[in-house]
Amino acid sequence: MGAFDPLITYEKGTYIETDTGNKVSRKAVVTGAQNIILGGKSVIQTGAILRGDLQRAQAGHHVVISMGRYCLVGEGTVIRPPGKMYKGAFTFYPVKISDFVHIGPNCIVEAAQIGGGVEIGEGSIIFSSVSGSSAKGVMIRGKFVIIKDLAVIRPGTVIPEATVVPSMSIWEGNPGRIVGTLPETYQDTVEARCKSIYQRFRAVTST
Amino acid sequence: MADTTVLYHCPHLDPPHGPLPPELLSSSASLHALPELYFCEECDAVRCNLCVGVEVASYFCPSCLFDVPSANVRADKNRCARSCFSCPQCSSSLQVQAADPPTGEVSSSSGTGPFLLICPGCKWSSREVGWEFEKSSGLAQQLARVHSAAEVVQSEFDSLKDHLETYLTASAPTPAPTSRTRHPTRHISHLTQMAAKALHREIPGMAAASARTRGGRNAVKSAEDRVGWDEMKEYEAKGRCAGLEVDKAVELEELREGEWAGAVAGIEQTWAKSWDGDRRTKALLPQRIPLQTKLTKRCPAPTCRHLLIQPDSKSTRMKIKMVAANYLPAVEIGRRRRRIVPGDASEVPAEDVERRRRERRKTRGAKEEDEVMTDPLRPGEVYYFQLALTNPLYDPIQIRLTHAHAKSSAHTIQNDNAVIHIVTPHFTINALKDAWAYDEEEDEEEADFEGTEASEEATGSIATGSGTGSGTVGRKGARMSLLAGGSVRDNGKERRDGVERKGNVSKVGVEVEVSPQARGLIEFDIEVRYTYRSDEGEEKADEDVGVKDASGAGAGAQGGAEGYKTFTFWVRVNAGKVEPVLVK
Numbered sequence: 001m002g003a004f005d006p007l008i009t010y011e012k013g014t015y016i017e018t019d020t021g022n023k024v025s026r027k028a029v030v031t032g033a034q035n036i037i038l039g040g041k042s043v044i045q046t047g048a049i050l051r052g053d054l055q056r057a058q059a060g061h062h063v064v065i066s067m068g069r070y071c072l073v074g075e076g077t078v079i080r081p082p083g084k085m086y087k088g089a090f091t092f093y094p095v096k097i098s099d100f101v102h103i104g105p106n107c108i109v110e111a112a113q114i115g116g117g118v119e120i121g122e123g124s125i126i127f128s129s130v131s132g133s134s135a136k137g138v139m140i141r142g143k144f145v146i147i148k149d150l151a152v153i154r155p156g157t158v159i160p161e162a163t164v165v166p167s168m169s170i171w172e173g174n175p176g177r178i179v180g181t182l183p184e185t186y187q188d189t190v191e192a193r194c195k196s197i198y199q200r201f202r203a204v205t206s207t
Numbered sequence: 208m209a210d211t212t213v214l215y216h217c218p219h220l221d222p223p224h225g226p227l228p229p230e231l232l233s234s235s236a237s238l239h240a241l242p243e244l245y246f247c248e249e250c251d252a253v254r255c256n257l258c259v260g261v262e263v264a265s266y267f268c269p270s271c272l273f274d275v276p277s278a279n280v281r282a283d284k285n286r287c288a289r290s291c292f293s294c295p296q297c298s299s300s301l302q303v304q305a306a307d308p309p310t311g312e313v314s315s316s317s318g319t320g321p322f323l324l325i326c327p328g329c330k331w332s333s334r335e336v337g338w339e340f341e342k343s344s345g346l347a348q349q350l351a352r353v354h355s356a357a358e359v360v361q362s363e364f365d366s367l368k369d370h371l372e373t374y375l376t377a378s379a380p381t382p383a384p385t386s387r388t389r390h391p392t393r394h395i396s397h398l399t400q401m402a403a404k405a406l407h408r409e410i411p412g413m414a415a416a417s418a419r420t421r422g423g424r425n426a427v428k429s430a431e432d433r434v435g436w437d438e439m440k441e442y443e444a445k446g447r448c449a450g451l452e453v454d455k456a457v458e459l460e461e462l463r464e465g466e467w468a469g470a471v472a473g474i475e476q477t478w479a480k481s482w483d484g485d486r487r488t489k490a491l492l493p494q495r496i497p498l499q500t501k502l503t504k505r506c507p508a509p510t511c512r513h514l515l516i517q518p519d520s521k522s523t524r525m526k527i528k529m530v531a532a533n534y535l536p537a538v539e540i541g542r543r544r545r546r547i548v549p550g551d552a553s554e555v556p557a558e559d560v561e562r563r564r565r566e567r568r569k570t571r572g573a574k575e576e577d578e579v580m581t582d583p584l585r586p587g588e589v590y591y592f593q594l595a596l597t598n599p600l601y602d603p604i605q606i607r608l609t610h611a612h613a614k615s616s617a618h619t620i621q622n623d624n625a626v627i628h629i630v631t632p633h634f635t636i637n638a639l640k641d642a643w644a645y646d647e648e649e650d651e652e653e654a655d656f657e658g659t660e661a662s663e664e665a666t667g668s669i670a671t672g673s674g675t676g677s678g679t680v681g682r683k684g685a686r687m688s689l690l691a692g693g694s695v696r697d698n699g700k701e702r703r704d705g706v707e708r709k710g711n712v713s714k715v716g717v718e719v720e721v722s723p724q725a726r727g728l729i730e731f732d733i734e735v736r737y738t739y740r741s742d743e744g745e746e747k748a749d750e751d752v753g754v755k756d757a758s759g760a761g762a763g764a765q766g767g768a769e770g771y772k773t774f775t776f777w778v779r780v781n782a783g784k785v786e787p788v789l790v791k
């Protein structure tokens with residue numbers, strides 16, 4: 001599959017390539033880089049924002065965002081750790097993203113966990129902690145979204161807080177709901193596609 | 208802009224045959240994308256979701272992911288019996304929260320009761336329908352204890368079920384366990400008969416119609432049929448819906464006076480609920496979340512029934528996964544180019560398609576321009592596409608492409624919309640290499656990609672050179688850069704075997720001449736025959752060679768002596784949509 005897929009090019013020097021093959025745009029906003037782990041062969045595109053600085057309230061070093069191999073964070077997408085009140089203090093919790101996770105452009109992702117082989121379409125919003133007010137004016141902060149292995153979030157979907165996205169499900173709409181089941185071949189398809197995209201992501205020298 | 212697609216045909220349980228032509232809309236029903244198809248090795252046949260036998264392997268709740276034992280599913284009415292409810296307004300999963308959160312901190316399990324269900328999507332609260340819970344777990348059970356309003360309905364349902372069940376068990380014929388194969392059982396057909404009888408009784412028009420047919424053709428038999436009609440006793444309802452009518456009156460009154468917008472529940476909110484329920488939006492109750500299933504899929508052939516899909520209830524892995532993508536080459540369409548004729552070198556109008564093609568090849572100065580696949584096609588233009596076939600097997604395979612509805616020429620498809628010519632009907636595809644081999648190659652990939660670009664440039668120059676350039680003759684493993692759509696003259700002989708190879712992918716050309724009056728989609732069906740080395744015995748191979756010779760795939764397996772097999776499948780290629788050019 002993908003015999004006609006074209007190269008995805010970027011101008012040489014606009015991306016930093018790490019020892020493990022990650023390609024991070026120089027125009028991506030990566031804060032708290034020491035708290036972010038990229039598994040290798042992952043791509044962080046131009047304008048993406050990774051908030052590694054939003055770490056746990058407790059002192060010490062904490063991993064904030066961990067990402068597996070062959071992941072992609074699209075242009076303008078924001079990944080920030082989910083947070084909530086715990087024992088009277090507000091604290092952030094780490095985001096765990098497995099292998100073969102592609103997040104399209106202009107998404108907002110605050111999920112606690114994204115399993116392997118998950119595609120999140122352009123402009124989707126994965127809430128974790130939407131602030132709201134109860135009748136008493138108390139801030140409500142909820143549980144975190146968990147996306148299990150192998151799932152597709154179609155473009156423009158809004159997943160409310162505390163939602164669990166089960167394996168092999170397709171989600172769409174605002175608020176998002178299950179609209180379909182993935183074919184049994186999906187794991188092979190998504191892994192091949194993620195590898196292919198990484199391999200086609202090439203630097204070119206402009207003339 | 209319509210995307211181009213290649214769909215595979217499943218003949219279901221019929222002997223292998225091509226689809227009905229694309230002009231017939233009904234043909235689309237048995238066409239599927241390759242990743243959605245299964246393959247039965249026993250039957251050597253493609254299977255699809257419409258024809259496979261499906262059994263439920265396990266049930267789970269999509270919200271709490273609890274695996275529900277199948278013994279409980281019926282009693283739980285196929286819904287989560289723990290604490291999972293969907294929002295009556297927006298269908299999101301409701302969340303349990305303490306009604307009076309302590310210190311600005313809310314989480315489902317902490318805090319003391321009472322608890323509410325809150326929608327994280329639209330902020331709906333179960334307070335609106337008066338639902339409060341003592342504990343934060345087992346809400347469904349708590350609810351069943353407290354809200355017994357449905358008891359009347361439930362007892363009515365139970366007694367009706369009892370009534371029917373005694374009848375069913377008394378009159379059901381004993382199923383005959385003669386063979387292991389599962390045909391639609393007599394039991395089921397008996398049920399169907401009963402349903403039919405019931406229908407005839409209930410619907411006056413139906414009864415009259417059936418009486419007519421009976422009287423006319425088969426009067427004697429109908430008399431026999433009639434025996435046993437009244438075995439089932441009349442069912443006496445226990446209660447009456449008189450009480451409900453009072454509620455309805457209140458409901459109606461409110462609806463009459465209230466604001467319409469939002470006051471009446473929309474079709475989406477009531478779709479899966481009882482028709483008799485309260486129509487007011489504010490009266491809608493949360494529903495327990497319906498369970499989902501993991502499915503086991505079997506070959507539908509009555510003599511086969513082999514497992515095609517067996518999921519693992521604990522993980523996303525499949526214990527058995529017989530999918531067509533591992534057996535059939537993947538077919539894709541791409542690299543569209545439009546033929547540009549310089550000046551007003553208009554085509555020689557000829558009735559004969561072949562002659563027109565030959566004329567086209569002779570035209571000097573014609574070239575092709577790359578186009579975006581999703582742009583509309585224009586009537587009267589000639590396009591060149593590439594078909595890419597990817598080999599999923601660890602052995603090289605041979606391909607033969609022909610027109611699926613062959614009438615005159617096997618390689619030219621002509622319909623109302625276009626004339627489609629398969630430029631390279633016979634070719635080979637290299638073997639798939641193991642994953643580790645590809646990983647090692649990753650570094651070479653870079654060179655490969657540059658190579659492709661270079662070869663594309665080369666083909667471009669051949670095209671402008673009006674078909675006189677010398678094509679690269681492909682040795683095995685060497686990448687060929689022969690222009691797919693163009694022809695190359697070699698010692699006065701025409702060679703049209705342009706194949707572009709890379710790894711386990713071969714690309715060949717297809718020429719599409721869109722007719723001037725074309726409308727809608729350019730679709731055509733191709734029969735793909737592939738020959739591969741088989742591990743099976745010699746005697747089978749002889750058979751296959753015979754078949755091959757008969758169908759004229761001669762060039763196919765020369766080494767046919769040692770176990771070659773052929774498999775045929777059909778694909779429908781959608782090359783794009785025709786939109787006329789607007790004339791000013």
Ligand SMILES: [Zn+2]
Binds near residue numbers: 217218256257
């Ligand atoms: Zn089928």
Ligand SMILES: [Zn+2]
Binds near residue numbers: 248506507508
């Ligand atoms: Zn079978």
Ligand SMILES: [Zn+2]
Binds near residue numbers: 269291
């Ligand atoms: Zn549940």
Ligand SMILES: [Zn+2]
Binds near residue numbers: 296298299326327330
């Ligand atoms: Zn809601």
